[in-house]
Amino acid sequence: MSDSLKDVAVFVVSLMDEFHRFSVAGEKEVLVKFAKQATRKMCTDLDTIHFVATYLNPPSKDLHELQLRYDRHQIPIDIVNDAQKLLDDLGKSFEEMRYQAPPQSQPPARHLTFLQRTLGGSSAPKSSSLHQEQQQYERDTRSMPASKFWPLAKSSYPILHEIAQKVHAIQASEADVERSFSIIKNLYTPNRQSLDLKMLEKLMILKEKDRFDTGET
Structure with a gap:
């Protein structure tokens, strides 16, 4: 669905x-x-x-x-x-x-x-x-x-x-929301906590674009 x-x-x-x-x-x-x-x-x-x-x-x-x-x-x-x-x-x-x-x-x-x-x-x-x-x-x-x-x-x-x-x-x-939280968890790891919000947002967009381009769900 x-x-x-x-x-x-x-x-x-x-x-x-x-x-x-x-x-x-x-x-x-x-x-x-x-x-x-x-x-x-x-x-x-x-x-x-x-x-x-x-x-x-x-x-x-x-x-x-x-x-x-x-x-x-x-x-x-x-x-x-x-x-x-x-x-x-x-x-x-x-x-x-x-x-x-x-x-x-x-x-x-x-x-x-x-x-x-x-x-x-x-x-x-x-x-x-x-x-x-x-x-x-x-x-x-x-x-x-x-x-x-x-x-x-x-x-x-x-x-x-x-x-x-x-x-x-x-x-x-809520599937997309939960998926976004999972992506953030993988990006915002303990050794990358100096990332600012703008950079994190850009990385999220790139990840979502990659998922869209490859047809992942």
């Missing part, structure tokens, strides 16, 4: 699909029963941010299809509406941050142009609204991984791009 938040919701419902198939086939009934119960709890414990991350991953952006899969297992989660509410909140926050001029740079009200007054102090027109971006994004036929899609789509979906950057930076597990 990936450490990325965007893969969790699809992964756990795929497990439910598999366990359901086993139970229908009558295979290992007791084991399958307990596995289904554990996986069902995982499904119900998912936070809305998991579904937003799933939506912002082009190959899995159809939340209606995901909702149907959860409904088949009678998991009471309103994926589509809950995800949209959170997206609206995030979009509003990002738009406010983007178009709110710093207090020290705001000119006196009498010096504002009509356009600046209309746009709340911003001298540039606002980008397309979140819902407009969503409509275009959902019609976008590019089905590539989020890591490749969003750098290319930044200018087309500025608000969604900003949300995707933040959401996809969230780790689904």
